[in-house]
Amino acid sequence: MSRLSVFLVAVFCIIGAAAAQSGGAIEVKNAWARATPGGAENGAAYLTLEAPAGDRLTAVSTPVAKKAELHIMSMDGGIMKMRPLDGIDLAPGQETSLKPGGAHIMLMGLNRPLQAGQTFPLTLQFEKSGAREVQVHVEKFGAMAPSQAAGTMPVGGGAPPVSGH
Amino acid sequence: MLILAAGALVGMAFRDGPKGAAGSLLASSIGGPFHLTDQNGKVFTDADLKGKWNLVFFGYTHCPDTCPTALNEISLAMDKLGKRRDLVRVVFISVDPERDTPPVLKSYVESFDAPIVALSGTAEEVKQAAASYRVYYAKHNRADGGYDMDHSAVIYVMDPQGRFTATFTPDTQADAMATRLAKLMS
Numbered sequence: 001m002s003r004l005s006v007f008l009v010a011v012f013c014i015i016g017a018a019a020a021q022s023g024g025a026i027e028v029k030n031a032w033a034r035a036t037p038g039g040a041e042n043g044a045a046y047l048t049l050e051a052p053a054g055d056r057l058t059a060v061s062t063p064v065a066k067k068a069e070l071h072i073m074s075m076d077g078g079i080m081k082m083r084p085l086d087g088i089d090l091a092p093g094q095e096t097s098l099k100p101g102g103a104h105i106m107l108m109g110l111n112r113p114l115q116a117g118q119t120f121p122l123t124l125q126f127e128k129s130g131a132r133e134v135q136v137h138v139e140k141f142g143a144m145a146p147s148q149a150a151g152t153m154p155v156g157g158g159a160p161p162v163s164g165h
Numbered sequence: 166m167l168i169l170a171a172g173a174l175v176g177m178a179f180r181d182g183p184k185g186a187a188g189s190l191l192a193s194s195i196g197g198p199f200h201l202t203d204q205n206g207k208v209f210t211d212a213d214l215k216g217k218w219n220l221v222f223f224g225y226t227h228c229p230d231t232c233p234t235a236l237n238e239i240s241l242a243m244d245k246l247g248k249r250r251d252l253v254r255v256v257f258i259s260v261d262p263e264r265d266t267p268p269v270l271k272s273y274v275e276s277f278d279a280p281i282v283a284l285s286g287t288a289e290e291v292k293q294a295a296a297s298y299r300v301y302y303a304k305h306n307r308a309d310g311g312y313d314m315d316h317s318a319v320i321y322v323m324d325p326q327g328r329f330t331a332t333f334t335p336d337t338q339a340d341a342m343a344t345r346l347a348k349l350m351s
């Protein structure tokens with residue numbers, strides 16, 4: 001191998017690594033859920049996502065509910081409808097927020113009511129970047145937005161332990 | 166955006182309640198007879214509404230987003246009414262009687278600060294109540310065998326004589342609700 005090719009390989013490696021870095025890490029912010037009323041079997045979780053290179057959220061799961069799905073709530077002539085979504089597209093470099101009155105992560109068949117102050121793990125499945133686990137902070141009953149405490153959630157490994165149980 | 170637009174549309178259509186041109190027709194056709202069962206297993210009919218202002222909202226407990234939002238805003242609005250909160254009754258009617266039995270409804274509404282009368286009944290009784298309030302609801306089956314309910318998400322304000330007076334949408338904030346109610350009651 002000539003000196004030039006070694007140099008070129010090295011350059012490509014650096015470029016490749018840089019590209020992977022800028023295109024990789026999806027930012028997950030403000031993952032929160034609302035405390036649920038007694039006896040409610042379902043709950044909803046919300047969060048904000050940003051994929052620098054674009055991606056698609058395709059599935060969700062959590063140990064606190066039998067099933068988690070992506071849903072969209074819509075109002076059509078005063079009629080509320082809720083429908084499952086196959087996925088949520090994340091445009092490159094653009095924030096996508098799941099919030100009350102729109103798209104949400106529907107937690108179906110909660111093992112127990114969600115109580116304010118708890119946190120629970122939620123695994124997000126992305127088309128390109130694979131699985132990510134985030135910690136969801138449970139806000140008080142009727143909250144419309146995450147409190148300061150929810151903050152920016154670390155993603156990937158090393159998630160803090162589940163608390164509040 | 167779609168939600169806001171739809172909400173605004175409903176809001177505009179009903180804003181002036183029975184006084185508006187379109188409202189006069191609607192006013193006479195909203196509200197009417199029903200025979201349901203409350204969360205304590207007691208019969209509750211339209212006759213039990215009389216003598217108080219009533220906020221009537223149809224929903225279901227498996228609804229994770231809109232229904233708790235609306236009930237919570239109503240609950241907060243009641244708080245803001247101060248002494249006058251005793252003049253208003255909050256009535257939550259389930260469009261999902263199959264799953265929303267009185268015990269389920271009892272534990273559900275107890276989570277809210279304001280006292281809420283939660284009603285359900287047989288499929289036929291719920292159908293009758295919804296018809297009285299011009300409320301649309303339909304079961305939407307999911308692929309996994311479960312179901313969700315599509316339903317009109319309008320909060321009706323009925324006066325102590327049982328007359329339709331105004332509406333709120335689930336995204337009406339507690340402050341706006343309390344202000345409007347206080348004005349209607351004065």
